Amino acid sequence: MKNDAIGVFDSGMGGLTTxxxxxxxxxxxxxxxxxxxxxxxxxxxxxxTVMQYAKEDVAFLRTHAVKMIIAACGTVSSIVGEQPFVTDxxxxxxxxxxxxxxxxxxxxxxxxxIGTPTTVKSGSYERAIRKCCPxxxxxxxxxxxxxxxxxxxxxxxxxxxxxLVAEEYLEPVRKAGVDTLILGCTHxxxxxxxxxxxxxxxxxxxxxxVEAAKYARNCLTEKNLLADRIEKGENxxxxxxSTEMFIENAGNFLHQDVDGKVFRCSL
Ligand code: DGL
Numbered sequence: 141m142k143n144d145a146i147g148v149f150d151s152g153m154g155g156l157t158t159x160x161x162x163x164x165x166x167x168x169x170x171x172x173x174x175x176x177x178x179x180x181x182x183x184x185x186x187x188x189t190v191m192q193y194a195k196e197d198v199a200f201l202r203t204h205a206v207k208m209i210i211a212a213c214g215t216v217s218s219i220v221g222e223q224p225f226v227t228d229x230x231x232x233x234x235x236x237x238x239x240x241x242x243x244x245x246x247x248x249x250x251x252x253x254i255g256t257p258t259t260v261k262s263g264s265y266e267r268a269i270r271k272c273c274p275x276x277x278x279x280x281x282x283x284x285x286x287x288x289x290x291x292x293x294x295x296x297x298x299x300x301x302x303x304l305v306a307e308e309y310l311e312p313v314r315k316a317g318v319d320t321l322i323l324g325c326t327h328x329x330x331x332x333x334x335x336x337x338x339x340x341x342x343x344x345x346x347x348x349x350v351e352a353a354k355y356a357r358n359c360l361t362e363k364n365l366l367a368d369r370i371e372k373g374e375n376x377x378x379x380x381x382s383t384e385m386f387i388e389n390a391g392n393f394l395h396q397d398v399d400g401k402v403f404r405c406s407l
Contacts (some may be wrong), residue, residue: 143367145170145376146356147201147209152192153386154326155212157349158234158394161374162381163399165357166366169254170373172204174405178380181287181392182215183256183325190219190258196407198226208299209366210356214325225299230359234348238297238322239268239357242346246320251281251312252343255324256287264387265324277314279341283309290327295392297333297363306334313339320344329390375400380407 146162148155159171174197176182182190196217197313201209208230211217213261217233230393242251253265260282269276280281283304288297294302301337321343323329329347336345360366381403390398 141207142365143369144205144207145172146360147172147174147206148205149174149197149201149209149216150211150213150326151176151177151182152287152306152327153177153347153390154287155210155392156245157326157329157347158210158212158353161350161353162356163375165353166373167368168367168373169365169373171375173375173377174200174213175377175379175386177382177386180291181256182213182400183258183287184284184299185258187219187262188256188377189299190215193237194220195225195331200407205290208360210352212326212352214259217373218255218259218262221264223364230363230365232352232359234326234352234355235264235268235324237351238324238346238348239265239272239359242320242322242349243269243272243276243381245344245346248317248319249273249276250277250316250320251276251325252318252320253278253310253353254286254313254321254323254328255280256286257282259324265322277316279313281309281313282366286326286331287325290330290392291389293389293392295330297337299334302331302334303338308372310335310338318343320346321345322348324348377402378405379403380405
């Protein structure tokens, strides 16, 4: 089991921000990634639909030998919550790891959360923050266009469209005086520089994908499930739509070319 893969999934490419961090933290691990690129976005769908998709995504990952599953998607994590349907394997979403990091870092106890409409509507981050630290003030804002901008490669620091959209969405969060901002969707770290530029140098940005990868490392260490192979692990990617489009855009998330085989699959 130790040398089984870590299964990671997202509605598209956002979960690659988790893969990048897993590769850095745990280079000997094999990763099996599933991006549901044919059905993205999840973030504007009903919770019933997101739940159904999440179950299908997990069922697909489980057709491979996986020792842990990471829902590297803020939307899925928000809907599946703390009662995941995966009970026989270690499982994590991104909400709890991101909230723990944010609560540790805030000093003025004002935290901002941005995410997809479904995530923000679910109140998942606020609930988790209140559990962790009841006196923290949370300002949440849905940013529906960010996912489309990122998936379509509008990610350059000087991109005028993305900068304008960021200003529009982030204005109330900046006005609220937060010192910590959770990028509550795994797509958003790709435009982190634009967000940071607008929020100013005193606001800490928390990337949920990165925090989930750290959580996975701790969890596998505790359970004595870290891979013990000598050589570097490998990444295998599955997508439900075009592999060419995935390969073309994945570099924005991984900060390098795709470093593994990419297959198209149907669920
Ligand atoms: N990456 C997904 C998340 O973290 C959002 C993309 C979508 O809307 O499907 O919420």
